[in-house]
Amino acid sequence: MSRIGIIAGTGGLPLALAQALPDAHVVAFEGASVAVPEDRLDRHRIEKLGGVFDALRAAGVSRVVMAGAMSRPALDPSALDPVMMALAPRILMAMQGGDDALLRLVITVFEEQGFAVVGAHELLPDLTAGDGLLAGPAPSDRARADIARGRDILAAIGPMDVGQGCVVAEGLCLGVETLQGTDAMLRFVGETPGSLRGTRRGVLVKRPKPGQDLRVDMPAIGPATVEAAAAAGLDGIAIQSGAVLLIDRAELLSMVEARGLFLLAEPA
Amino acid sequence: MSRIGIIAGTGGLPLALAQALPDAHVVAFEGASVAVPEDRLDRHRIEKLGGVFDALRAAGVSRVVMAGAMSRPALDPSALDPVMMALAPRILMAMQGGDDALLRLVITVFEEQGFAVVGAHELLPDLTAGDGLLAGPAPSDRARADIARGRDILAAIGPMDVGQGCVVAEGLCLGVETLQGTDAMLRFVGETPGSLRGTRRGVLVKRPKPGQDLRVDMPAIGPATVEAAAAAGLDGIAIQSGAVLLIDRAELLSMVEARGLFLLAEPA
CATH class of the missing domain: 3.40.50.20 (Rossmann fold)
Structure with a gap:
């Protein structure tokens, strides 16, 4: 071998x-x-x-x-x-x-x-997630609608090779990931003025671009991503099963629970 | 009447x-x-x-x-x-x-x-720009390529109703406008770590979404936009002629000159 x-x-x-x-x-x-x-x-x-x-x-x-x-x-x-x-x-x-x-x-x-x-x-197949709710409470219908919109946004911008993540809160897009990465986007989302954001929470959607070669630049989330999502006031994180790396999986999942978020994996 | x-x-x-x-x-x-x-x-x-x-x-x-x-x-x-x-x-x-x-x-x-x-x-037709260079030096070939990429990005994300602006620097997308608006995106761009951005400057591209009804939510730039673009280290601003409002036009144009940026208007 x-x-x-x-x-x-x-x-x-x-x-x-x-x-x-x-x-x-x-x-x-x-x-x-x-x-x-x-x-x-x-x-x-x-x-x-x-x-x-x-x-x-x-x-x-x-x-x-x-x-x-x-x-x-x-x-x-x-x-x-x-x-x-x-x-x-x-x-x-x-x-x-x-x-x-x-x-x-x-x-x-x-x-x-x-x-x-x-x-x-x-x-290491264990580095990615199978389908389903990995941690935290089941997403609300509102969160599921935001996830669907986030997937649409990522699919639209995917061919442009811009980023692999976005944040949607009650239909409003609060962030699209660019060169600076997910954590920077989440900080930006967290700084949204209350006059614009109101009481909206929202979800982080993280998936590879359509057709992306997963051998490089595979999207990843880790405990720091969960911390940043919680600090940004989000309800949860939605990823693509089999296609997003879970860094420090055990710590990541317990952090999701501790922060009261959800982590959901859905197929492509 | x-x-x-x-x-x-x-x-x-x-x-x-x-x-x-x-x-x-x-x-x-x-x-x-x-x-x-x-x-x-x-x-x-x-x-x-x-x-x-x-x-x-x-x-x-x-x-x-x-x-x-x-x-x-x-x-x-x-x-x-x-x-x-x-x-x-x-x-x-x-x-x-x-x-x-x-x-x-x-x-x-x-x-x-x-x-x-x-x-x-x-x-008030004078609120928008005709085709051509409105102020500042002619954009470099590099800046023109960034403008083309920015237009492609906005066209791709346009149907998703996310935003009307983005920043591209030497091919890299440094920001996509979301709910928070252009000035917030430009602040975010300005905070890009030097380790990621290097010496890249870049352009702000601002245009209506394809097919957008210009009777509402017409994109606009003003002197504050120019200040923010300069603070973000950009080379210039590219807009769509006839479709982007110029707020405080005289002050805007003199600010473009004073900051050494360019302001270019191109057709749809």
Whole structure:
């Protein structure tokens, strides 16, 4: 059985994977803040991507998983290795688009180098949710209507590669996730003036874009998401079953209960 | 020639209309913060909408214009007059949707009462912009690409009745306007962490939703919008010609120049 390579970014997922896969070879880029203990990390400069491929091959890796968020690199052009020099035009092109374009390129490049790219949810199915109410009280009819509207909004904006989340409160859209991520959107929602929001609570809807490749940039929620949703005055969180990562699952679910929210998973 | 009735909400537009149309009868709801001098206002309780129709008819008004933002009313059910009692089911239904649903209902109700509803831009064509560069330096190719992407994003989310503006910076979407309005979105954009935004500047794109009825909720920009766009580190603002209100036009244009931004108007 071949070794797994983990390309680790920020957030809780790389650590969860590294702990569940003790034999995996974990790569991180220099300067990235990664929760995996440093002695498990094989650090490389982003400019020396050829060295990453060599190191993975030398470690016997044939399948890789991208885990966690990676900020867009500020490349030092004078430090590019030949592999990155050859890739530069395609990277520049992809960086003009949204995150999807760049991540699709990353997958393509790993595949061109002979690696199979797999999703974290394929390696650890327990990372995602089955259908149904995972924690908290059953959503009200009002909340269910807000979830449906949130799904419609995400489906409409999905092809634009903007974000994977939104907040709807009694029919009103209070936030659409953009580059800054879910927690920033929830802070923004929490700052909505009372003169606009009234007593409306609302729901966070979080799902992949339609047709999104779940091997990269899979949506994720964790305990911090629940805290932020509660602080924003929401009633609950609705995700897509099998397609949203649950970070620190046990803590996440007990946080949902403790904050009196609901967490609902529905199929695509 | 028939008198014009102005239904005045917040913002600069009601005052601009009231000044340009000195013969107009100006109605405002109790509790609304309206910039028109109080002695020009005929105040009514929102629960007594029948009284508004009576007052407009008594004043010889046959055409009305909705001007400025109105927050969703917190109705006192015990105070509803017969007209509002009869409308209550339709109002409740419309309040489940976005702003568009409620505003379409308002137009329908005024029309059912025998009033013609006209747009502010029809009464005062100078309130909107013609095609072209209105102020500031010509946008770069990069800014023009961001404007095109912003238009695509607004077109995609338009049918969802979410908002009329977004910010794009070098292909990345930094904000999508929701209930809180353009200025709140621009503050949010300005708070984007440098680790995510880098040196990207970006553009504010502001346009009506495709197919939007411009007689209500017409998008607007004013000097405060320009200030907020500059504070958010943007390069400029792109609007739709003939379809976005320019509040305090002279001050707005000189503010664009003073802040080094561009203001571009393009057709639909």
